[in-house]
Amino acid sequence: MDSLASAVLAGAGPEELARAEVPTDYLAAHLRAEDMSGALASPSPDVREYLHVGRVPMPVLAPDEVLVAVMASSINYNTVWSATFSPVPTFKFLQRFGALGGWAKRHDLPYHVVGSDAAGVVVRVGDGVRRWRAGDRVVASCVQVDDHEPASHADAMLGGDQRIWGYETNFGGLAHYTVVRASQLLPKPAHLTWEESAGNLLTAATSYRMLISERGARVKLGDVVLIWGATGGLGAFAVQLVKRAGGIPVGVVSSEAKAELLRGLGCHVVINRAEIGIGGEVPRTPQRTAELGDRLARAIRQAVGEDPHIVFDFVGEATFGLSVHVVRRGGTVVTCGSSTGYRHHYDNGVLTTRLKRIVGSHAANLQEQWECNRLFQLGLLSPVVSAVHPLENVAEAARLVQKNQHVGKVGVLCLAPRTGMGVTDPALRARIGEDRINPLRNSETDTPEPVLAG
Structure with a gap:
């Protein structure tokens, strides 16, 4: 394990994190462009054939970006789409994004680090970042927006240049590290574990916009x-x-x-x-x-x-x-x-x-994400993680979702060495009660293999 990850796991403060060296590469679940033709030729592509776990180069941060050490992530259906190169091969998204030039060029690579959820610790911030610093515990929204686009200031999801991170962008959350824009981050709920926090934001906020927001069904x-x-x-x-x-x-x-x-x-x-x-x-x-x-x-x-x-x-x-x-x-x-x-x-x-x-409806804007995350912080919404896999087993985890053999969310441990870590408000957790915090979780799902299926 690299020195920066070791410092994170040891609970280091901002100064110590700043002294630790950022590694030149990191472990990540990724796709390879060379696999695309074979997947498209297959009548029923299996995500296990195309999701690879290996080391990839560490990207350089743009001024508005943050490097997060990912403690846990989760599987969303867009990872299934990504790993079957369907309905649109995600390398086409990366090519179009890269064609914009500037910092976007970094995303057009022959590999694609996937994943649109993450909970972790901020370890570096770009020069233009004001609201976050090293050591902050965060969860990541899946939406990247262009704040120079007028429509984004009415509703970020109306912006033509909004993208889903880890699906339409590179450097996603199923990895030891991820690169996000500062405008994607929200505080991690203090009473939840890493894997509980990492399984919420994409799906819960999408449901929030669909049902509760004034832009949904109300x-x-x-x-x-x-x-x-x-x-x-x-x-x-x-x-x-x-x-x-x-x-x-x-x-x-x-x-x-x-x-x-x-x-x-x-x-x-x-x-x-x-x-x-x-x-x-x-x-x-x-x-x-x-x-x-x-x-x-x-x-x-x-x-x-x-x-x-x-x-x-x-x-x-x-x-x-x-x-x-x-x-x-x-x-x-x-x-x-x-x-x-x-x-x-x-x-x-x-x-x-x-x-x-x-x-x-599509995902949720940052205000909707914030309101939804607040409900988790207050204990009014509960995580729905039913199984947790190590990063090395991410392909099997994604296969569960591909075959609809899962319930709730399938979590993935990234840097966190075991489940149950990351709680900083045990008093609130005790007041809510373990049985209410994660009602779909079975005690046996701490094993690497899933047990809730069908």
């Missing part, structure tokens, strides 16, 4: 909210946010095992889609969509007595037509991501004649 007291994939990272946070806002979450899952986990999360209205005959089929005609949609609508009415005000849909192609069908007259479908595909099939007559709305 859940209010008594709203019935249908949540697809309710035991996934986005879905498990959506359940918590709807409950905190006074709404009624209706979770959709694919198995009874996941249904039981969801009830343990506090979602009392659970629909197992396999039990009502809306399994893996993608309905592609209005007639079939209506048939399957009616089955789902009946199940919702039987459970809560009415149609949903809001449908939370990140699944995409496999579910979107059903979402438009079942949301009530005048209701809202809020969508992001589309993990099963971007080509959505739905009946526009149902949308228009019943005055339904579709709200597109």
Whole structure:
């Protein structure tokens, strides 16, 4: 281990961190451009073939950037997209970014360090950084914005030059070190461990914008909210946010095992889609969509007595037509991501004649990220980490997410040598209670291999 990482793990202060030498290279999960043609030729690429863990050169910091020693990270679905070079090979993102010149040129490399979550310790700051210093414990937002772009000052997600760090940029969070812009950082919740903190910001803040923000569906007291994939990272946070806002979450899952986990999360209205005959089929005609949609609508009415005000849909192609069908007259479908595909099939007559709305959403701006992180700091939102892997096992961790054989978030230890580290407010943790802090975590998941699957 290099001297800077050793100093971080020893809890060194700013002066000692400044004296420790930044290594010339570091361990990172990365893709290789040379693998792209083989992956694109494969009918079913396996992320394990293309996610490599090895040493890469340390980049130079731009004036507005921060070098963070990453204690833990997590797997998001964009890492699956990256490692299957689909729907767009991420090396094309890096080439376009690099073509801007200046500091952006560093990102156009024959390797891509991936990962869009991180919790760690600031070890260096660029000359233009004012709000952070070495030794600060931070979590990283996934969004990089161009603050010279006028639209970014209204809403950063409207900026044409906003990018997702570790997906559309290089030097991501699944590594011992990561390079982020200072405007990506937020304080780490003091009562959470490194792996708990690292599994939150991308998915929780995305769910926050979709459901709570004025730019999303704006859940209010008594709203019935249908949540697809309710035991996934986005879905498990959506359940918590709807409950905190006074709404009624209706979770959709694919198995009874996941249904039981969801009830343990506090979602009392659970629909197992396999039990009502809306399994893996993608309905592609209005007639079939209506048939399957009616089955789902009946199940919702039987459970809560009415149609949903809001449908939370990140699944995409496999579910979107059903979402438009079942949301009530005048209701809202809020969508992001589309993990099963971007080509959505739905009946526009149902949308228009019943005055339904579709709200597109993408990540969250810094203020929304801050508000969401505040809820974690107050203990009002709980992490949903279900398994933790070492960085060396990152490909297996990503495979779980690729095959939908996970619940909640799959964490990855980077520099942290074991789980359970990083808590600086044990009193708050004790007041909240261990069972409430991470309701999807099984004590056995401290082993390198995942145990919560299916």
